[in-house]
Amino acid sequence: MTTSSPPRQIGQSPRRKEDDRLLRGQGAFSDDINIPGTVWAHFVRSPHAHARILNIDSSAAMAHPGVLRVLTGADVHPPYHPIPPVLAVRDAENRDNEAGAPAFTLIARDKAKYAGEIVAIVVAETREAARDAADLLMVRYEPLPVANSPEQAMEPGAPRVHDERSNEQVRWLKSTENVSSTFEDSEIILRHDFVNQRIHAVPMEPRAGIAHWDPATQFLTVWASIQGAHELRTQMAEVLGISPDQIRSVAPDVGGGFGAKHGGEVEYFLLAIASMELGLPVKWAASRTEEFLSLSHARGKTSEFEIAADRDGRVKALRLRHTTDLGAFPKGATPIVAQTSAIIATGVYGIREAAFEVHSVYTNHTPEGAYRGYGRPEGIYLIERAMDMLARDLDIDPAEIRRRNMIQPEEFPYYRTPGGDIYDSGNYPEALERALEVSGYESLRARQSEMRADGKYLGIGLASWVKTGGFGPSSLDPSSSMPEWARVKVSPGGVVTIYTGSSPHGQGNYTTYAQVAADTLHVPIDDISVTHGDTATVTYGMGTFASRNMVVGGMAVLQASQKILDKMTRFAGHALGSDPDGVEFTDGVFNANGSSITFREVAARINQVLERPPGMEMGLDESSFYQPTHLTFNYGTYVAVVEVDPETGDVDLQQLFCVDDQGVVVHPVIVEGQVHGGAAQGIGQALYEDIVYDENGQLLSGSLMDYALPTAEMMPEFISEFIETPSPTNPLGVKGMGEGPTTGAPPAVVNAVVDALAPFNVRDIVMPLTPERVWRAIQDAQNGDQS
Amino acid sequence: MADSIPVTLTINGTEYNIDVEPRLLLVHAIRDVIGLTGTHVGCDTSQCGSCTVLLNGEAVKSCSMLAVQADGQQIETVEGLAAADGTLHPIQQAFAEKHGLQCGFCTPGMLMLSKALLNENPNPSKDEIKHALAGNMCRCTGYQNIVLAIEFAAGQLSR
Numbered sequence: 030m031t032t033s034s035p036p037r038q039i040g041q042s043p044r045r046k047e048d049d050r051l052l053r054g055q056g057a058f059s060d061d062i063n064i065p066g067t068v069w070a071h072f073v074r075s076p077h078a079h080a081r082i083l084n085i086d087s088s089a090a091m092a093h094p095g096v097l098r099v100l101t102g103a104d105v106h107p108p109y110h111p112i113p114p115v116l117a118v119r120d121a122e123n124r125d126n127e128a129g130a131p132a133f134t135l136i137a138r139d140k141a142k143y144a145g146e147i148v149a150i151v152v153a154e155t156r157e158a159a160r161d162a163a164d165l166l167m168v169r170y171e172p173l174p175v176a177n178s179p180e181q182a183m184e185p186g187a188p189r190v191h192d193e194r195s196n197e198q199v200r201w202l203k204s205t206e207n208v209s210s211t212f213e214d215s216e217i218i219l220r221h222d223f224v225n226q227r228i229h230a231v232p233m234e235p236r237a238g239i240a241h242w243d244p245a246t247q248f249l250t251v252w253a254s255i256q257g258a259h260e261l262r263t264q265m266a267e268v269l270g271i272s273p274d275q276i277r278s279v280a281p282d283v284g285g286g287f288g289a290k291h292g293g294e295v296e297y298f299l300l301a302i303a304s305m306e307l308g309l310p311v312k313w314a315a316s317r318t319e320e321f322l323s324l325s326h327a328r329g330k331t332s333e334f335e336i337a338a339d340r341d342g343r344v345k346a347l348r349l350r351h352t353t354d355l356g357a358f359p360k361g362a363t364p365i366v367a368q369t370s371a372i373i374a375t376g377v378y379g380i381r382e383a384a385f386e387v388h389s390v391y392t393n394h395t396p397e398g399a400y401r402g403y404g405r406p407e408g409i410y411l412i413e414r415a416m417d418m419l420a421r422d423l424d425i426d427p428a429e430i431r432r433r434n435m436i437q438p439e440e441f442p443y444y445r446t447p448g449g450d451i452y453d454s455g456n457y458p459e460a461l462e463r464a465l466e467v468s469g470y471e472s473l474r475a476r477q478s479e480m481r482a483d484g485k486y487l488g489i490g491l492a493s494w495v496k497t498g499g500f501g502p503s504s505l506d507p508s509s510s511m512p513e514w515a516r517v518k519v520s521p522g523g524v525v526t527i528y529t530g531s532s533p534h535g536q537g538n539y540t541t542y543a544q545v546a547a548d549t550l551h552v553p554i555d556d557i558s559v560t561h562g563d564t565a566t567v568t569y570g571m572g573t574f575a576s577r578n579m580v581v582g583g584m585a586v587l588q589a590s591q592k593i594l595d596k597m598t599r600f601a602g603h604a605l606g607s608d609p610d611g612v613e614f615t616d617g618v619f620n621a622n623g624s625s626i627t628f629r630e631v632a633a634r635i636n637q638v639l640e641r642p643p644g645m646e647m648g649l650d651e652s653s654f655y656q657p658t659h660l661t662f663n664y665g666t667y668v669a670v671v672e673v674d675p676e677t678g679d680v681d682l683q684q685l686f687c688v689d690d691q692g693v694v695v696h697p698v699i700v701e702g703q704v705h706g707g708a709a710q711g712i713g714q715a716l717y718e719d720i721v722y723d724e725n726g727q728l729l730s731g732s733l734m735d736y737a738l739p740t741a742e743m744m745p746e747f748i749s750e751f752i753e754t755p756s757p758t759n760p761l762g763v764k765g766m767g768e769g770p771t772t773g774a775p776p777a778v779v780n781a782v783v784d785a786l787a788p789f790n791v792r793d794i795v796m797p798l799t800p801e802r803v804w805r806a807i808q809d810a811q812n813g814d815q816s
Numbered sequence: 817m818a819d820s821i822p823v824t825l826t827i828n829g830t831e832y833n834i835d836v837e838p839r840l841l842l843v844h845a846i847r848d849v850i851g852l853t854g855t856h857v858g859c860d861t862s863q864c865g866s867c868t869v870l871l872n873g874e875a876v877k878s879c880s881m882l883a884v885q886a887d888g889q890q891i892e893t894v895e896g897l898a899a900a901d902g903t904l905h906p907i908q909q910a911f912a913e914k915h916g917l918q919c920g921f922c923t924p925g926m927l928m929l930s931k932a933l934l935n936e937n938p939n940p941s942k943d944e945i946k947h948a949l950a951g952n953m954c955r956c957t958g959y960q961n962i963v964l965a966i967e968f969a970a971g972q973l974s975r
Contacts, residue, residue, distance in 0.1 A: 045912065048912045049904070053897075054897075056854070060857070061853035230955075231955055232955060282919075285919045287955070314857070536918070537918070702961060706956045740950050740951075740952075741945070742946045747958060747960050
């Protein structure tokens with residue numbers, strides 16, 4: 030068979046198919062779903078970061094009108110189980126700690142391990158009754174000393190978060206052979222301690238869910254605001270001690286996830302337990318304050334970092350000690366995130382020698398989890414800040430020092446880093462040069478000099494970054510297969526339905542998967558629909574995370590579409606009296622022997638009994654698993670332009686120029702939207718957002734009044750450009766891209782602010798760069814007090 | 817629990833006579849009692865604006881007032897934006913055209929805020945739009961395409 034396509038859909042920006050419903054207010058988010066007879070749950074959470082639970086008296090709560098049940102830790106016992114730690118975490122390296130990883134407790138029984146941990150569930154006929162009754166629950170606590178930072182938690186005699194084990198879950202070392210000798214032989218050694226502060230993903234939709242156990246059929250249906258329905262089903266079966274075949278899990282419209290909604294949350298399991306106990310549908314919708322207290326945080330890392338270089342600024346070696354705050358429990362693979370974070374710290378540079386030391390530590394804080402970038406932003410932040418420091422020390426332009434150190438295009442494909450990552454492809458210098466050109470870097474530098482003469486402080490910050498996509502077997506976990514599944518069916522009317530295991534929550538898969546199938550099947554995308562997020566209709570799914578939607582999920586759609594086309598071609602050959610190899614598929618029409626048959630005609634006739642070739646079954650319905658063999662690595666260079674007012678410390682972020690290479694761009698408008706949104710989150714980390722605990726482990730930034738989520742006026746102008754080096758790892762040539770902008774923006778912005786303040790000798794400011802911190806950094810530097 | 821109070825709300829031209837607890841927030845009356853779930857709840861401190869509706873033509877956060885305070889008033893929600901024949905309102909079309917939404921959760925509030933803004937100021941500058949959006953949060957878009965959509969809608973509406 031040969032095919033020649035109509036104008037390709039891939040690379041076009043058709044209007045998003047998902048928008049119409051959402052614009053009409055007809056989305057179905059979890060809290061929008063109502064089932065007759067539903068009752069409401071309210072979770073009672075520990076007000077203490079660390080406390081023994083001495084007694085729970087639920088009599089007054091139970092006596093409240095409308096209350097059906099109060100469940101405490103004493104009620105949640107086998108056959109119900111805590112969430113077992115994932116395999117990679119159970120096997121995580123720490124020779125001094127043989128206790129393994131703790132399970133994620135569903136509900137505190139003897140002691141509470143963070144402020145916000147659930148100690149009881151009140152179920153009542155209405156939302157209001159459940160909340161009112163929760164206030165009547167009497168819990169007696171004995172507060173305990175708090176493990177309030179990973180550094181403190183690693184000290185001898187520190188309070189233990191889990192009584193049976195020390196606080197350090199992971200201690201991991203990895204090094205190339207000649208790190209020490211390279212440091213000894215180097216002319217320049219730069220050392221600095223960096224902080225990537227703890228932040229929160231803040232998807233605009235707070236979590237919500239309904240669990241409905243039907244005692245008659247012994248079957249559980251769960252609707253939940255999650256990134257993957259299938260993973261929730263798998264975990265749900267383990268936790269409840271029932272078969273996955275007794276569970277239907279649904280991720281309806283999900284209002285953002287950004288990693289934080291990846292994996293089951295204790296609340297959903299407790300809703301299911303409450304439903305199984307009562308035989309009624311039980312619903313919960315989180316308040317924003319509950320989200321800050323209990324939806325996973327991320328990024329919290331402190332890092333001792335040093336690089337060895339020559340006087341020309343060529344970096345020869347790197348040493349890194351990364352300490353991460355896991356919070357009280359391991360959520361998913363969080364304890365090993367710090368490893369993926371550490372090994373990316375050689376960045377886009379050809380640094381040959383590197384030593385990584387990683388400590389992942391439990392504290393009495395909200396558990397950490399995934400968040401857009403999954404450790405990589407923290408690692409890139411270190412090298413990109415250090416590159417600017419080195420440039421200043423050696424009086425080399427920040428662009429030039431990057432140019433001198435970058436991995437060269439001819440070193441691809443499959444460049445192996447000292448940390449073991451295998452970068453698939455790219456042209457890092459091209460992204461840098463393009464970013465310099467787009468931003469008008471030279472004229473910005475000229476303007477900077479002029480403005481300084483007028484007492485105004487313009488700053489220009491570069492960040493050249495790289496980020497994994499398409500998860501995927503990684504060097505840290507080569508055995509992990511992480512496939513994705515898709516099914517494509519064509520109705521007798523020629524309408525195409527795609528079923529995918531990757532369920533979107535803003536990424537636009539309704540449109541982009543339709544584009545992939547349209548290019549294979551030559552069908553208008555209006556004739557293609559996408560179904561996802563329901564274990565009843567989707568056979569298999571890993572879900573949406575780690576920039577894998579198009580790289581892995583899209584490839585499964587492509588493969589299933591190709592199977593459909595193969596079958597249609599065989600049918601067309603039969604109908605046209607030709608061998609399938611003699612059939613040409615052009616603009617949706619199969620041609621052979623001078624006659625033709627359309628896509629729609631094949632779709633209609635393949636269901637008719639007498640028409641098919643011998644041995645061919647009726648219908649057009651094919652599925653496919655795609656198993657990635659490599660990670661992909663998207664990359665780019667960002668340029669931030671700021672003006673800083675040294676009198677007030679106020680940072681005016683004016684522009685962020687983003688040059689990204691994520692391989693083939695399927696839908697430029699959607700991809701640009703991802704750049705804006707990802708960069709906005711990175712800017713949030715750089716300038717505004719901060720999870721703050723007081724000395725007792727109390728969350729101080731627990732609402733949108735206290736946590737500075739960026740608003741429109743806090744955003745710069747985004748200028749987004751793409752370069753394309755197709756990934757050799759997959760036939761679509763895509764690399765994934767959702768997390769790159771979150772990786773590139775923080776160092777670009779911080780480098781710009783520090784650049785602006787070079788005349789004041791400011792060397793570093795800890796994120797977020799609030800006016801107070803900027804102002805203090807200026808004062809300290811003026812007083813000769815180097816930060 | 818206090819006794820219920822009868823309240824009349826006119827939403828998108830339809831009159832609803834409901835009995836509510838005095839403490840019930842307007843947003844919960846709209847969502848849970850009347851069943852119009854296009855208006856969303858994104859926070860509990862009136863920062864996010866996902867619950868923005870029009871009350872007598874002005875944008876209000878329906879999480880910040882009681883249902884009883886809206887008794888007898890005219891309310892417009894996202895469900896009332898499109899024309900009776902289903903044609904999207906120019907503001908809705910502009911958000912689709914300029915990719916002003918990703919997950920779509922904040923979108924109803926953004927649309928209602930935009931309508932109030934453009935009623936008041938039919939030709940706002942970028943800075944005026946950004947300022948008007950100070951009480952409406954989006955975590956997906958970085959706001960740039962929302963601002964573009966509102967500018968585009970202003971152009972369409974003034975033609």
